[in-house]
Amino acid sequence: MPRPPSKSNPVPAPAIRRLSLYLRELEGFPKKDRQTVSSKQLGKTLGYSDAQVRKDLAYFGQFGHPGVGYRVDELITTIRRILGTDRTWNVLLVGAGNLGQALLSYRGFAKKGFQIVAVFDNDPAKIGNRMGASPGLEVLPVDRLAEVIGERNIQVGIIAVPAEAARSITDALLAGGIQGILNFAPASLNVPENVPVLSVELASPLEQLAYHIGAQQADPDR
Amino acid sequence: MPRPPSKSNPVPAPAIRRLSLYLRELEGFPKKDRQTVSSKQLGKTLGYSDAQVRKDLAYFGQFGHPGVGYRVDELITTIRRILGTDRTWNVLLVGAGNLGQALLSYRGFAKKGFQIVAVFDNDPAKIGNRMGASPGLEVLPVDRLAEVIGERNIQVGIIAVPAEAARSITDALLAGGIQGILNFAPASLNVPENVPVLSVELASPLEQLAYHIGAQQADPDR
DNA sequence: GCTTGTGAAACGTTTCACAGCA
DNA sequence: TGCTGTGAAACGTTTCACAAGC
Numbered sequence: 001m002p003r004p005p006s007k008s009n010p011v012p013a014p015a016i017r018r019l020s021l022y023l024r025e026l027e028g029f030p031k032k033d034r035q036t037v038s039s040k041q042l043g044k045t046l047g048y049s050d051a052q053v054r055k056d057l058a059y060f061g062q063f064g065h066p067g068v069g070y071r072v073d074e075l076i077t078t079i080r081r082i083l084g085t086d087r088t089w090n091v092l093l094v095g096a097g098n099l100g101q102a103l104l105s106y107r108g109f110a111k112k113g114f115q116i117v118a119v120f121d122n123d124p125a126k127i128g129n130r131m132g133a134s135p136g137l138e139v140l141p142v143d144r145l146a147e148v149i150g151e152r153n154i155q156v157g158i159i160a161v162p163a164e165a166a167r168s169i170t171d172a173l174l175a176g177g178i179q180g181i182l183n184f185a186p187a188s189l190n191v192p193e194n195v196p197v198l199s200v201e202l203a204s205p206l207e208q209l210a211y212h213i214g215a216q217q218a219d220p221d222r
Numbered sequence: 223m224p225r226p227p228s229k230s231n232p233v234p235a236p237a238i239r240r241l242s243l244y245l246r247e248l249e250g251f252p253k254k255d256r257q258t259v260s261s262k263q264l265g266k267t268l269g270y271s272d273a274q275v276r277k278d279l280a281y282f283g284q285f286g287h288p289g290v291g292y293r294v295d296e297l298i299t300t301i302r303r304i305l306g307t308d309r310t311w312n313v314l315l316v317g318a319g320n321l322g323q324a325l326l327s328y329r330g331f332a333k334k335g336f337q338i339v340a341v342f343d344n345d346p347a348k349i350g351n352r353m354g355a356s357p358g359l360e361v362l363p364v365d366r367l368a369e370v371i372g373e374r375n376i377q378v379g380i381i382a383v384p385a386e387a388a389r390s391i392t393d394a395l396l397a398g399g400i401q402g403i404l405n406f407a408p409a410s411l412n413v414p415e416n417v418p419v420l421s422v423e424l425a426s427p428l429e430q431l432a433y434h435i436g437a438q439q440a441d442p443d444r
Numbered sequence: 445g446c447t448t449g450t451g452a453a454a455c456g457t458t459t460c461a462c463a464g465c466a
Numbered sequence: 467t468g469c470t471g472t473g474a475a476a477c478g479t480t481t482c483a484c485a486a487g488c
Contacts, residue, residue: 005437012479016433020426024408028385038447045410050447051481058449066448067488084432091428102324108408108425114432156431163250179438180431186246186330188267196434198427203330204242205420206313209378209402210306210336211238212418215227216401234457260469272469273459280471288470289466 005059015056016083021046022053023079026072038069085113090153094169095160096121096131096139099184099202103160104132117152120145122165142169146176155179163187227281237278238305243268244275245301248294260291307335312375316391317382318343318353318361321406321424325382326354339374342367344387364391368398377401385409 005011022042029037039053057064057075060082064070080086091114093100103109104116119131122142130136140148148154157173159166159181166185173181174191183189183199191197227233244264251259261275279286279297282304286292302308313336315322325331326338341353344364352358362370370376379395381388381403388407395403396413405411405421413419 014479016430017426019433020423020429023429024423025410040447047410049481051483052479054448055450055480062449064448065488066486067446069447082433083429084436085429089428089432098324098327102320103424105320106424109428112425112429114425114428155435156428180435182427182431188247188269194438196431196438198431200422200424200427201242201246202325202328202422203334203336204239205404205422206311206331206336206378207242207245207305207307207334208238209404209418209420210311211241211304213377213402214306216416216418236457262469271459273461274457276470277458277472284471286470287466288464289468291469 011059015059018046018048018052018056019079019083022056023076023083023085026076026079029072034072036065036069036071037075039064042070087113089114089155090117091115091156091158092118092120092145092149092152092154093158093160094120094142094145094173095165095184096123096126096129097160100160101131103158103184104137114156116158117154118148120148142172145169145172149173149176149178157181159183159185159189161185233281237281240268240270240274240278241301241305244278245298245305248298248301251294256294258287258291258293259297261286264292309335311336311377312339313337313378313380314340314342314367314371314374314376315380315382316342316364316367316395317387317406318345318348318351319382322382323353325380325406326359336378338380339376340370342370364394367391367394371395371398371400379403381405381407381411383407 025042025046026037038050040050043050043053054064060078063074063078077086091109093104093116096119100119104119109116116137118140119137120140120142121127126139127141129139131139155178157178159169161169163186166183166187166189170181170189170191174195178195180195181189181191181197183197184202186201186203189197247264247268248259260272262272265272265275276286285296285300299308313331315326315338318341322341326341331338338359340362341359342362342364343349348361349363351361353361377400379400381391383391385408388405388409388411392403392411392413396417400417402417403411403413403419405419406424408423408425411419
């Protein structure tokens with residue numbers, strides 16, 4: 001390993017994002033089909049160069065085998081350990097609307113070790129209902145957020161509420177000692193810098209597409 | 223304007239992503255409250271420097287007013303024109319599952335000018351049903367994709383199907399002459415380079431969070 | 445032969461700093 | 467004074483190219 005990653009020597013954020021993709025790719029390989037994979041093969045369908053793949057992995061140590069490549073099982077285990085998905089995370093969801101329901105029933109989270117163990121909303125008509133695959137989770141009032149974070153040992157909060165409500169929910173999550181936030185509300189959140197936040201803007205990628213399609217037509221040479 | 227953006231002189235992708243955020247921020251200002259905004263004010267809540275904001279905007283011309291700042295209305299209009307959201311886009315949705323339903327009822331798309339005008343699925347139990355706010359849209363079989371793209375003048379396709387189905391859906395979209403794709407399936411799509419694709423991995427941001435939380439605890443100095 | 449890991453070079457993006465204007 | 471627009475410098479990321487190992 002070169003120098004261990006640290007504050008003064010951080011791993012580039014794009015590299016960490018790519019690790020997720022490498023993992024997805026590796027997990028998609030048929031079990032016995034491929035014992036090893038080269039950096040070139042791994043990057044190919046994702047559109048990355050072999051050098052890019054090797055650099056990304058080398059930030060975390062040397063686990064390739066010259067002349068052979070990377071052993072698939074080994075690499076899967078290693079990337080999971082790096083990302084922290086070799087354990088189970090307890091997650092809560094705030095917002096039991098359409099998006100919240102979709103996230104609750106999304107299989108991809110559990111597959112990666114993220115278990116949604118509590119759901120909150122501030123709509124009296126929803127509180128008390130059960131949601132998700134049976135037995136389901138009882139929708140709790142948002143004023144119980146802080147309390148339940150401690151009780152159920154929750155590390156991560158997902159915000160799926162309208163923009164107006166996002167700030168106050170964030171404060172409640174922080175008060176409860178949440179360790180990280182995934183935000184689907186179109187709003188900027190104010191958090192101390194030791195609490196990581198990732199914001200996903202659903203409309204933004206469509207705007208990016210519109211830009212690229214427009215540029216396409218204005219300048220087909222592009 | 224410095225040099226007009228073009229293939230040989232492209233605007234950095236991060237700059238275009240930030241335009242969406244500037245727009246969101248500007249649209250959030252109370253109408254009469256602020257007539258102008260400075261680069262510093264605009265960047266502040268988003269966590270960007272004043273220089274960053276000015277550079278991003280200057281890629282597209284000079285519409286600031288020295289000593290004053292940017293006129294809010296003017297800037298909103300300009301950014302919309304740059305992104306291409308000063309018009310209406312016709313969008314189709316493939317996949318009428320949980321995620322598809324959530325996307326269909328998401329208000330943020332229409333607010334930005336993206337109208338979902340057709341929904342497709344391959345599940346016979348869903349085909350023929352109506353979905354979304356009344357009168358709703360009839361769920362159509364995927365083999366009618368190409369045909370409907372032409373009939374309803376659709377520019378953009380949203381893929382919200384399982385990974386296994388994403389490739390063949392993509393081929394059908396391309397065959398119908400789609401101009402851009404927003405992909406929610408955890409799969410890499412193969413498209414010609416003149417068709418922009420944006421992939422949103424729902425599970426990936428959680429993995430990024432897990433990484434940052436883990437690093438936090440291993441190295442609190444970080 | 446093929447493939448990794450890695451310094452060095454190339455490239456891209458952000459920040460700096462200041463001239464010019466209101 | 468306050469602010470923009472912009473070259474130039476600083477910084478970060480990706481690609482190159484090759485020594486070393488299978």
